[in-house]
Amino acid sequence: MLEDGKLMEYRVEREERVVGSIFKGIVQNVLPGMDAAFVDIGLERNAFLYVGDIVPEEGDDTSPASVKRSELRRRKIKELIKPGQELMVQVTKGPRGTKGARVTTRISLPGRYVVLVPEGGHLGVSRKVEDRRERDRLRRIGEKVLPETFGLIMRTECEGRTEAELRADIQFLQQLWSQVLEAAKKLRAPCVVHRDQTLLYRTIRDVFGDEIDRLVIDDPDEYEKVSLVASMVAPNLKDKIVLYDKDEPVFDHYNIEKDLDDLMEHHVRLRSGGYLVIDQMEALTAIDINTGKQVGTKSLNDTILKTNMEAADEVCRQLRLRDMGELL
DSSP: OEETTEEOOOOOOOSOOOTTOEEEEEEEEEEGGGTEEEEEOSSSSOEEEEGGGOOOOTTOTTOTTTSOHHHHTTSOGGGTOOTTOEEEEEEEEOOBTTBOOEEESOOOEEOSSEEEEETOOOEEEOTTOOOHHHHHHHHHHHHHHOOTTEEEEEOGGGTTOOHHHHHHHHHHHHHHHHHHHHHHHHSOSSEEEEOOOOHHHHIIIIIOSTTOOOEEEOOHHHHHHHHHHHHHHOGGGGGGEEEOOOSSOHHHHTTHHHHHHHHTOSEEEOTTSOEEEEEEOSSOEEEEEEOTTOOOSSOHHHHHHHHHHHHHHHHHHHHHHHTTTSOO
């Protein structure tokens, strides 16, 4: 993703995606001392399930609709699940290093305009929809189309959309949930019952909105697939999809290769002559700002201020590029 010609986000998919996928797993260990359990979902390592990420059984008086999440964390995990029990879980964080995936029983299904939450009951509107009248309009529509026993989150992309468009998105997600439940009945745990879509499809669903000028694809086959998907989920944006067919590689054409090389560097140069030093460790990331060749013209305070102002923009860019916050 480029903003003002600068690379801001970079996503790669080289293998089957795990995050967002739904699994039917078997509880292996319940650890009261950690308020957590480990669940076998069929991957190399067991997945980690925290007590606050467990949706209570139907009829429980500590249901998410009536109790704050902080109160849900106070429950005893050994009272909620037991070893050998089968659970349907969704991966929220992929395995990394020696750690297995992190999972939740709070399953959510993202669509183009809304996120459907089975066993939810809550209605929310994205905070990025800032206009109060629009938020009220979306909430009124949400109350009309909210399926019974489901929760609903109105995404930023639903701004300005009609009730018919939102209802169609919800109906699609309801059908998807029915397919997930059907697969869970037929398959034996541990197994995957639903895989999240490919990177290109997720880009169309989650990123490709009115604020995007164009989507450039350098593969004719993928271009045809994406155009077909866009015609179904975002027909008004189809004309923004462009097939790149020049001899020069697309990353060279948009000067992306240099930025990708810089991602591996310990030092990041600033235009003024200063630089950042980025140290990534398992528990934290340290970023040091140095004036370097930036000697200024007025005073030390002025030099430091200008360096910090420039560094602030670049630090935010590096956080996005390197995905150092993981949830960004």
